[in-house]
Amino acid sequence: DAGVIQSPRHEVTEMGQEVTLRCKPISGHDYLFWYRQTMMRGLELLIYFNNNVPIDDSGMPEDRFSAKMPNASFSTLKIQPSEPRDSAVYFCASSRTSGGSEQFFGPGTRLTVL
């Protein structure tokens, strides 16, 4: 298996632009997670899905952030409009089940908002 795939790996954009980050989870995994990593706040869970349904979005910072999972093999995290404070590394992870199941992380997308 190729593991969790994220694209793009790097994104540089200007303030006010829309940004879309993409994730393909490992086939057969029922859970998908979006995390954000910054120097100030460390690694934070933004939202997670179970069987394509958003379960907990309490970590989404504000309405400018939205996430979708239209099918079992694809998810997007969108920021509109983007701001410089959104600059971070965004990770996608997937797991087979809940509970003690390991989460497998993608390589991350490094976002820079100028």
Add this chain to the structure above:
Amino acid sequence: AQSVTQLDSHVSVSEGTPVLLRCNYSSSYSPSLFWYVQHPNKGLQLLLKYTSAATLVKGINGFEAEFKKSETSFHLTKPSAHMSDAAEYFCVVRAGEYGNKLVFGAGTILRVKS
């Protein structure tokens, strides 16, 4: 609420000497605990996990961790450091109503000197 505290932000060791990365946890019930490693510009990889079985947990690359309930600790150790161990290490606790969320510590950067 579940949380973890990593007691050292940076640890420096010489190659061939033991490694100790410290983590204390807070949990209202028996926790599930993990150690993840992140190499520069890479995603996160699971090193080991504790899920209420044996208190001494062995992981990949010679790492192990001991769960000590009396001390609320889950320290990560390795008998002999290798240059390739240089990375950032995260202590993680499972949280949320169904245990689907991971709460990350602030991370410990391990430096290995030759």
